[in-house]
Amino acid sequence: MFDLIPFEHRNAGLFDFFNHFDDDFFNSVENNFSPCRTDIRDEGSKYVLEAELPGFQKEEIAINVENDCLTLAAQHKDENEQKDKAGNYIRRERRMSGMSRSFDVSGIDTAKISASFENGILTMDLPKKEEAKQLPKQIPIQ
Template identity: 35%
Template sequence: MPFESKPTDIFKEFGRQFIDQIPTVNAVKTDIKEKDNQYIVEADLPGFDKKNINLSYNEGTLKISAKRSIESRTENEEGRVIQRERSTDSVSREFSFSNIDSDKISASYKDGVLTVVLPKKDEQDIAGSNITID
């Protein structure tokens, strides 16, 4: 038989395959450090390709999201495919920051870790101002 499964394993396999096919949305595991003049966000994104990572900062919210597709193949001795599975995985996370100089935000991705540097605005820029009443 080119492909066989024990009867008791069929139900276990079906359940595992069914669960594996459901797209998942997971939280990005992160560390956030505050320094005098900046915040540093380090997000673990192992196995994601840099081109599939999206990063945005709008109205005080930093959003990190990433997607990936995984395909596995099983071939028999003749090289014929007897099983092929595909799954999609996506992660997303949002953080709120105030007093950020959005024009100076920078990011890098190395060894599965996304590092985002969010420089704080100068105190003079966020101090506010007096308003004259007419």
């Protein structure tokens, strides 16, 4: 594993070049929008990943691991409707927001990953795989 480096997902279209025409010449990663801010700490035997997910509930968050790729996704659906006495809509608004991030977890023991969610912060413990120690091998001389 080359540490926990998030994969970049960008939707680049034919006219995407012009969308960034006015950006700074020395545009840095900090200037780009990130779907959710994450902090990753190396605590020796494990990594601790903290992701900011303000406005989401625990039930709206999904964490999946497949082929050494951990995907964190959250989706929020909000509906607001006002009706008159006859039940006809006066106003009806719908809003849906979501985000997704993926991380390389090739050096993580995925069976032991644990997660908790409190006050808009998702905290995940990602235990490192234990390296198999090779025992000394006696080679017979012929």
